[in-house]
Amino acid sequence: MTIDWAALGTVFGVSLALTVGLVGLFTLGIVALSKRGPAGEREGSAALTTSGAYVCFALCAAAVAYGIYVIVA
Amino acid sequence: MALEAITPLLAIVIITALVFDFTNGFHDTANAMATTISTGALKPKVAVAMSAVLNLVGAFLSVEVAKTISGGIVDENGLKTEVIFAALVGAILWNLLTWLLGMPSSSSHALFGGLIGAAVMSVGWGSVNGGTVLTKVVLPAVAAPLVAGLAAMLSTRLTYRISKNADAKATSTGYRAGQIASAGLVSLAHGTNDAQKTMGIITLALITGGAIAPHSDPPLWVILSAGTAMALGTYIGGWRIIRTMGKGLTELAPQQGFAAQTSAATAILASSHLGFSLSTTQVCSGGVMGAGLGRKGGVVRWSVASRMAVAWVLTLPAAALVGAGAEFLTEQGTWGIGLTAAILVAGAAVIWRLSRRNSVTHANVNADEIGTPAAPVEVEPVIIESPVAEATARPAAAVQSPSA
Structure with a gap:
């Protein structure tokens, strides 16, 4: 009987890194979106936060797409 | 394939396998949707419908799992059709009992347990690979x-x-x-993994019964019926388990x-793509507990968590015991098979009746108080005795140490 510690370790590390990374990224995106809009903010910085938010969401969407790819493959 | 090769016994096995698939569906809806429902991200009915559709889609995506069904836990050579039937009976009854108690437990472990019990009764201990049980069931569960x-x-x-x-x-x-996006992924992955287990079982039965050639891929009608049975089960929704996972463990x-x-x-x-398979149920329960601990002042109801752990530990041996009993009966001949089927139907009916005493539905799954608790107090059928009453409302003990 052999226990594949390497595979278990990889699963542990990958799950941890991906989860924390994705949750962090997504949170940055929604926080950025929630901050845009209120009065007093300059046009330019608002546009910057918004596009930053969309970059975060795009990366998360890519991760979901990769997830689906992994399921299908 | 030759339809005339489908004997009455084979037909019973196929139907039983689909019933198992159905119980697997409603047992595991909670994995994908419990937190989605409890946080109000989706309405209960919408959530289970979405999960059901994705399960069905997932069933068609791949047949890789179906080809390696029992995963080497029991020796598949010389496995008789009755043994598969007995294994399924054990798995179904355990799934129903844990559902009655509102406990999320692994349907795969129930199936493995049933297979082990039935195989041991049929051919003896030599047919079970103990090392594989440890590496594929026990270690992943931890x-x-x-x-x-x-x-x-x-x-x-x-x-x-x-x-x-x-x-x-x-x-x-x-x-x-x-x-919602993460829950969708979990549903899709569940469809590819678990619906395929049933496809694998039916295919295995068809091969051992001589209806199709060895090493065949699952026939289309098998994929279709297995996917549909699981999606139906998912849509019916195991509301008792959803409640335990979404509200019982933590807020x-x-x-x-x-x-x-x-x-x-x-x-x-x-896990499924880096070669170390983990049970969906245990992953999802762990995720819920971790999220509960991660919030400042967050609490996990350890009384519920420990009952859940007990259910996990018991799953394999309990399903094995029922599987072995069922195999003992089916070995007696046609009347034994008939009796086993009758016991299965009667057991399911009793459990369903007990569940009516305090039914949990899409309407009250998130309620703070259900006229009766989420999992029965007054019903104390075998094994797990303590009530799951805490699942209804009050936070138990504040937890500081991240000992998850």
Whole structure:
């Protein structure tokens, strides 16, 4: 009987890194979106936060797409 | 394939396998949708419908799992059709009992347990590979909640820190959307994994019964019926288990639900594709607990968690015992098979009747108090005796140490 510690370790590390990374990224995106809009903010910085938010969401969407790819493959 | 090769026994096995698939569906709806429902990201009915559709889609995506069904836990050569039937009876009865108690437990472990019990009764201990049981069942069962729990806990902390100064109302929509996406992935992965287990069982039965050639892929009608049975089960929704996971273990805010579901999705996908398979049920429960611990002042109801752990430990031996008993009966000949089928139907009917005493439905799944508790107090059928009453409302003990 052999226990594949390497595979278990990889699963542990990958799950941890991906989860924390994705949750962090997504949170940055929604926080950025929630901050845009209120009065007093300059046009330019608002546009910057918004596009930053969309970059975060795009990366998360890519991760979901990769997830689906992994399921299908 | 030759239809005339489908004997009455084979037909019974196929029907039983589909019933198992159905119980697997409603047992595991909670994995994908419990937190989505409890945080209000989706309405209960919408959530189970979405999960059902994705399960069905998932069933058609791949047949890789179906080809390696019992995963070497029992020796498949010389496995008789009755043995498969007995194994399924054990797995179904255990699934129904744990559902009655509102306990999320692994349907795969129930199936493995049933197979082991029936195979031992049929051919003896030599047919079971103890090392494989340890590496494929016991170790993953311990590792799964740890992996997902730690990931969920850390990411919950992170997301609270980042969104500290943000308007909670504005962000909660975002969290809900993220949670729905993760839950969708879990459903899809579940369809590819678990529906295929049933396809594998039916295919195995067809091969041992001589209806199709060895090493065949599952026929289309097998894929179709297995996917449909599971989707139906998912749509019916195991509301008792959804309640335990979504509200019983801990109270979840949208942030936590999102972290829990994302950790579950990543851990499931990582595990099934990096060669160390983890049980979906245990991954998801671990994720929920981790998310509960990750919030400042968050609590996990350890009384519920420990009952759940007991259910996990008992799953394999209990299903094995029933499987062995069923195999003992089916070995007696046709009347034994008939009797086993009758016992299965009667057992299911009794459990269903007991569940009516305090039914949990889509309407009251999130209620703080259900006229009766989420899992029965007055019903104390065998094995797990303590009530799951806490599942209804009050936080038990504050938890400081991240010992998940």
